[in-house]
Amino acid sequence: MTSKNKLSEYNRKRDFDVTPEPDGTPSKPREENHSFVVQKHDATRLHYDFRLEVDGVLVSWAIPRGPSLNPADKRMAVRTEDHPLDYADFEGVIPSGEYGGGPVIVWDRGTYENLGSELMSKGIRKGRIKFRLNGEKLHGAWSLIRMIRSPKETWLLVKMVDAYADRKRDLVEEQPQSVISGKRVEEVGKR
Ligand code: MN
Numbered sequence: 001m002t003s004k005n006k007l008s009e010y011n012r013k014r015d016f017d018v019t020p021e022p023d024g025t026p027s028k029p030r031e032e033n034h035s036f037v038v039q040k041h042d043a044t045r046l047h048y049d050f051r052l053e054v055d056g057v058l059v060s061w062a063i064p065r066g067p068s069l070n071p072a073d074k075r076m077a078v079r080t081e082d083h084p085l086d087y088a089d090f091e092g093v094i095p096s097g098e099y100g101g102g103p104v105i106v107w108d109r110g111t112y113e114n115l116g117s118e119l120m121s122k123g124i125r126k127g128r129i130k131f132r133l134n135g136e137k138l139h140g141a142w143s144l145i146r147m148i149r150s151p152k153e154t155w156l157l158v159k160m161v162d163a164y165a166d167r168k169r170d171l172v173e174e175q176p177q178s179v180i181s182g183k184r185v186e187e188v189g190k191r
Pocket of ligand 1: 041043047049062100
């Protein structure tokens with residue numbers, strides 16, 4: 001797969017004359033400071049889009065219930081199309097009728113480190129990755145494991161046991177606001 005057609009599905013699904021989302025151009029892969037972002041997206045169904053920078057794009061999963069700090073929780077994460085790196089700053093309203101129509105906030109962002117022994121791209125192909133998040137809300141070690149391969153890849157996001165695991169706090173409930181604007185998803189697009 002060339003870097004150009006990594007984003008062809010992303011581009012095909014969107015009309016950039018209508019949506020304020022960035023158009024899809026892959027970036028040059030970076031050696032360090034790989035970013036992650038979690039966007040809260042109130043589309044047809046509310047979900048959290050979890051995205052990891054891998055080889056110049058944001059590899060993405062939609063997580064209906066969002067991340068949990070409790071290592072006993074397994075959060076379903078459905079793989080979605082790769083997004084451009086520019087998408088990590090996107091906060092706004094996708095017009096209704098467009099793909100993913102509804103408001104989006106940047107719920108968390110930061111950098112991550114691969115904790116696996118293989119490259120992230122290889123781990124993703126094999127369906128098993130481990131990483132450490134250095135975000136504003138999310139920290140510590142996490143794993144994503146693929147359960148069902150096709151047609152919609154279903155994975156599970158699980159907090160690994162470490163100092164940042166917490167069996168009691170509900171972070172998505174406790175901290176609903178954007179790390180960019182401080183707005184809640186229901187406030188985006190309103191004046
Ligand atoms: Mn979404």
